[in-house]
Amino acid sequence: MDIELSPEDQAFRDEVRAFLAANLPREVIDGAASSPTVFVEPDIGQRWNAILAAKGWLAYQWPKEAGGTGWSPVQRYIFEKECALAGAPNLTVLGLKLVAPVIYTFGTPEQKAKYLPRILSGEDYWCQGFSEPGSGSDLASLQCRATLSEDGTHYKLNGSKIWTTHAHWANRMFALVRTDATVKKQAGISFVLVDMNQPGVSVRPLLTLAGDHEVNQVFLEDAIVPVEDRIGEEGDGWKLAKFLLENERGGSCHSPKLEYDLGQIEKDAAAEPDGRGGRLADDADWKRRVAKVRLGIQSLEMIELKILSEVAKGRPPGPQTSLCKLLASNLRQDVDLLAVDLYGTAGLQLDFARPFYGDNAPAAIHSRGAQVASARYLNSRAWTIFGGTNEVQAGIIARTVLGL
Template sequence: MDIDLSSQEIAFRDEVRAFLRDNLPDRIKRGAASSPTVFVEPDVGQDWNAILADMGWLGYQWPEEYGGTGWTSTQRYIFEKECALAGAPNLTVLGLKLVAPVIFNFGTEEQRREYLPRILSGQDYWCQGFSEPNAGSDLASLSCRAVRDGDDYVISGSKIWTTHAHFANRMFLLVRTNTDGRKQAGISFLLMDLDDPGVQIRPIVTLAGDHEVNQVFLENVRVPAANLVGEEGQGWTIAKFLLENERGGSCHAPKLAYDIEQVMIAAAEQPDGRGGKLSDDRDWQRRVAKLRLEVDALEMIELKILAEIANGREPGPQTSLTKMIASNLRQDIDLLAVDLYGPAGLQLPNARPLYGENAPDPLCSPDAQVASARYLNSRAWTIFGGTNEVQSTIIAKTVLGL
């Protein structure tokens, strides 16, 4: 695997860097840095999306015919890496990186014309309806029913841990359309409006004090049959495709490296209690060095997957490996930040957001203020998108052949 960039790729990297230098506002960087959750608040994320859309770079993972950039897989990686290293917020992943690829790979031409432009323009904000109270890791056991009634499906049931449903106007969801035979064979993939009659959204406040997730109740909600993606009963296949994108559709290592660097910058100013700075402490240096090496190893794995994609191969089960490694590193780095700030890092204000004019005053610094909330929120990394145990099972079966 050749990891050296060509002259054209170096020129592209420099173009991205110049764009970020000139077009990434400090208020958006501060908003991203002060967001303890996986998904930044829409006022930050959507503003950044709009800037990229004006440049024509928002759908950078999409095919050109649907509004994408036509970039190579290497260019996409360079773009994500440079955005991460510049402190840019994550993009609105649920619409851009999850449901959009499903629509242009499995959807009808009418669905592509209807939904894809609205994702790029920001008119539609999507949430994901997969997990249920009794079907989390065992997604095949979902029970939310969709019964065909003429030109509609009538949906009854509930979805849980639905990220940003309180902001979204649309949801893509898995429903059970058949109860006979294998559980996986009776699942279908639907698109729906959240303002339809019979939809109720209830907030779930996390341990960190964040309202990021929700439970969505669906009571006899009528959804046009035209909103079925793919064939009836094809939902399990589509879900596996989507989850591969969720687990390995982004480069995790650069963002993790950026966060380690921010911790190290702060450690250079943090007293060690012995008259020096924490960054000079040998035990601290060993701990940081271990994390840096692990992040470098993760980037090598991601680059190997990138090379395979460039040669026409699908991401495959290796995405489970990157998801699991990145999740563990995310938690370790957030714990490092809490330990860095000591008591100042234990503050846990319930007010949100932690940026802007109405943000609560920090006891020490804005970075210390967000440390504990981010640590608690990142406990979910080893759960969402498939738990570590699920990822280990996938790796054991499909990669190691056990």
């Protein structure tokens, strides 16, 4: 695996850096740094999306025929890394990186023409309806029922979805529903697109330990989905879900964002006292902890680059994406624990007012980094659960990578 950039890729990297320096607003960087959640609030995320859309770079992972940039896997990695190192917020992954690839890979021409432009324009804001009460890690056991009408024109959905990120902002939801309860459980699932702004759809907030309103429970009571908003055939849902989850676990590079956050912690450590008249950055135990996390991040980056190398050769990401998800989840928690320990008692503040940015933000004690530390630490407890728990990822790795 050659990890040296070609002259063309180096030129592309320089172009991305110049664009970020000129177009990434300071208040967007600050808003992202002050957000303890995985996804920033829409006012920050959608503003950055619009800037990228105007440049033609928003759909950087999409093929050209779907309205994307058509960039190579190496260019996509360079772009993600440079954005992360510049402090840019995460993009609205649910629409751009999860449902869009399903639509442009498996959707009809009509579905592509209807939904892909609306994702790029921000007109549609998506949430994901997969997990249910009692059906999280065992996703195939989901019970949300979709009953086909007698005339075959639409489904009626009844059931609920839980841990639905940003459902309170979304006007569309992509969901897995059970269309046949008489067959093997994986075979009776279909993939549908749900209009959230209709009678029969209600959203109940679920506040996290950190006090964030990021996730919700969605209740569906005779909600209508036209048949033309089913992706693929009835019973294709499990296949499409596996495709989507493989993209979710391996379609992004986690290491640059972790590297950026660790770098911010190191900068702050240079100004924090160690309690013995020195600076925390010079403490031997602290340096060992930071070095251990950095080595983990570098190891993750090598695995991500290996997957990138396979994708560049036209091969699917494969089950190694589960290894990336597992390592990234643990490292995310390690980085956030370092932040809490860095600020001492100031890092224990937990103000439940949100957001932490803007004119009406609550006053920070000590620093912005200290203000967000505990909330981010508590929020990142979910990393080892969402997108497939650590136990699920370990099982996949054991079966498909190690052959156990």
